[in-house]
Amino acid sequence: MTGSTGFIAGYLVEELLGHGHSVIGIDNFSKYGRIVKSYDKNPRYQFVQGDCKDVKLMKRLAAGCDQVVAAAAKIGGISYFHEFAYDLLAENERILASTFDAALEAFKNGRLKRIIVLSSSMVFENTKRFPSREGDQLVSSPPSSTYGFQKLASEYYAKGAWEQYKLPYTIIRPFNCVGIGEKRAVTGRVVKRGNMKLALSHVVPDLVQKILKGQNQKPLEILGTGKQIRHYTYGGDIARGIRIAIESKKAINDDFNISTAESTSVLELARVIWKKIHGNKKPFRYKLVKSFPYDVQKRVPDVSKAKRVLGFKADTSLAKMLDEVIPWIQLQIEQGIF
Numbered sequence: 001m002t003g004s005t006g007f008i009a010g011y012l013v014e015e016l017l018g019h020g021h022s023v024i025g026i027d028n029f030s031k032y033g034r035i036v037k038s039y040d041k042n043p044r045y046q047f048v049q050g051d052c053k054d055v056k057l058m059k060r061l062a063a064g065c066d067q068v069v070a071a072a073a074k075i076g077g078i079s080y081f082h083e084f085a086y087d088l089l090a091e092n093e094r095i096l097a098s099t100f101d102a103a104l105e106a107f108k109n110g111r112l113k114r115i116i117v118l119s120s121s122m123v124f125e126n127t128k129r130f131p132s133r134e135g136d137q138l139v140s141s142p143p144s145s146t147y148g149f150q151k152l153a154s155e156y157y158a159k160g161a162w163e164q165y166k167l168p169y170t171i172i173r174p175f176n177c178v179g180i181g182e183k184r185a186v187t188g189r190v191v192k193r194g195n196m197k198l199a200l201s202h203v204v205p206d207l208v209q210k211i212l213k214g215q216n217q218k219p220l221e222i223l224g225t226g227k228q229i230r231h232y233t234y235g236g237d238i239a240r241g242i243r244i245a246i247e248s249k250k251a252i253n254d255d256f257n258i259s260t261a262e263s264t265s266v267l268e269l270a271r272v273i274w275k276k277i278h279g280n281k282k283p284f285r286y287k288l289v290k291s292f293p294y295d296v297q298k299r300v301p302d303v304s305k306a307k308r309v310l311g312f313k314a315d316t317s318l319a320k321m322l323d324e325v326i327p328w329i330q331l332q333i334e335q336g337i338f
Contacts, residue, residue: 001013001023001024001025001026001068001069001071002026002027002052002058002068002069002070002071002072002095002099003026003027003052003071003072003073004023004025004026004027004047004071005025005027005029005035005037005047006027006071006072006075007177007179007181007235008071008118008174008177008235008238008239009025009027009069009071009072010037010181010235011179011181011235011236011238011239012069012071012238012239012242012243013025013037013039013045014037014038014039014239015236015239015240015242015243016243016246017039017042017044017045019243019247021044021243021246022044022045022046023044023045023046024046024047024048024061024064024065025045025046025047025048026047026048026049026050026052026057026058026061026072027047027049027050027072028049028050028051028052029049030074035181048061052072052095052098052099053094053095053098054098055098055101055102058098058099058101058102059101059102059105059106061102062102062103062105062106062110062112063105063106063109063110064110064111065106065110065111065112066111066112066113066114067112067113067114067115067116067246068099068102068103068106068112068114068115068116069115069116069118069242069246070096070099070100070103070115070116070117070118070154071118072095072099073092073095073096073118074087074088074091074092074095075088075147081145081146081147081292081294082292082293082294085145085146086146088145088146088147088150089146089147089149089150092147092150092154093150093153096153096154096157097157099115100115100157100161100167103115103161103167104161104165104167107165107167108165113168114167114168114169114170114252115158115161115167115168115169115170116169116170116172116242116245116246117154117155117157117158117169117170117171117172118172118174118242119151119152119154119155119171119172119173119255120147120148120151120173120174121173121174121175121176121231121257121259121299121301122143122145122147122148122151122296123137123143123148123151123152123155123173124136124137124140124299124301125143125144125145125148125294125296126140126141126142126143126144127140128140130298130300131300131301131302131303132257132299132300132301132302133257133301133302133304133305134254134255134256134257134302134305137152137155144293144294145294147294148294154171155171155255158171162253168252168253169252169253170245170246170251170252170253170254170255170256171254171255171256172241172242172245172255172256172258173255173256173257173258173259173301174233174238174242174258174259175230175231175233175257175258175259175260175299175301176202176203176230176231176232176233176259176299177202177233177234177235177238178202178204178232178233178234178235178318178321178325179234179235179236179321179324179325180235180324180325180328181235203223203230203266203269204232204269204273204321204322204325205325205329207220207222207269207270207273208273208277208322208325208326208329209329209333211270211273211274211277211278212277212326212329212330212333213333218287219285219286219287220270220274220284220285220286220287221286221287221289222266222267222270222286222287222288222289223266223288223289223290223291223292223295224266224288224290224291224295224297225288225291225297226265226266226267226270226286226288227265227266227267227297228265228266228295228296228297228298229263229264229265229297229298229299229300230263230264230265230266230269230299231259231260231261231262231263231264231299231300231301232260232262232264232269232318232321233258233259233260233314233316234260234314234316234320234321236316237258237260237314237315237316238258238314240312241256241258241306241310241312241314242258244310244311244312245310245312248309248310250309250310251309251310254309256305256306256309256310256312257301257302257303257305257306258303258306258312258314259301259303259314260303260314260315260316261303261313261314262317262318263300264318267286269318270284270286271284272318272319272322273322273326276319276322276323276326277326
């Protein structure tokens with residue numbers, strides 16, 4: 001698995017180990033720095049610190065694997081789309097090409113049976129059809145952001161490798177992962193707000209830390225209109241969906257949206273987090289601030305295919321996710337990490 005110390009990958013490694021799989025992970029700690037994981041000493045987990053762009057290394061690691069999970073990517077919150085517009089395209093293409101080169105050689109000469117590609121809901125960045133079902137990315141305008149475009153390209157890598165070399169694949173599109181373990185990115189943009197430093201990462205940890213830190217008792221700042229619709233999906237649920245796809249022959253040469261079916265606006269999310277932290281002690285106050293150009297206003301997936309084909313349903317409620325995430329972020333603040 002590439003990017004094995006990453007956010008979603010962290011959940012996935014634990015899920016796979018918990019169901020009897022052995023995992024070889026590779027990561028260069030470029031995003032979060034060195035992270036200690038609970039499964040580091042698991043005898044069925046082998047970690048290699050290295051660069052996924054190192055084709056020779058990747059080929060050696062893939063040679064003895066049944067499946068390759070292409071999870072590594074330069075990725076971040078909405079600020080990433082603008083700060084690293086070139087790197088999100090160029091670096092991720094290099095990572096992906098190296099990963100596919102390794103997978104193709106292992107498929108030809110070894111025991112490799114399939115590659116699992118972690119794509120993104122951003123392939124639907126410009127869709128006009130909601131809920132967006134698998135296949136809609138092929139009939140809507142291409143993504144405007146380089147990140148969304150590159151994720152769509154990752155799906156074409158899978159298509160091309162199958163058409164030319166018959167390498168089986170499965171494409172997974174996670175939607176708005178929420179969970180613990182998402183540290184402040186080493187390369188992330190930090191913005192000053194009074195005496196606070198905000199990471200401008202994904203919306204849930206960003207809102208939680210703003211509310212926990214009090215934002216100098218000022219109204220909570222919400223990017224854009226607050227009406228943006230998202231489907232916040234628990235990392236454990238996403239990992240379970242990916243694991244089921246990895247184990248299922250029905251998932252071969254197919255693609256799946258892995259998401260909760262519940263729609264939540266950013267403003268609704270902020271209200272829920274506020275109440276979780278303050279209860280009724282403080283009235284909810286907010287102000288809208290200018291957002292970024294690539295702040296997609298509506299992202300609603302059709303999740304029926306994953307349920308029909310894989311028997312998968314993301315069933316962790318937003319309230320339950322926040323009950324786990326809020327105390328974890330509080331601890332990070334106390335330790336000076338956030």
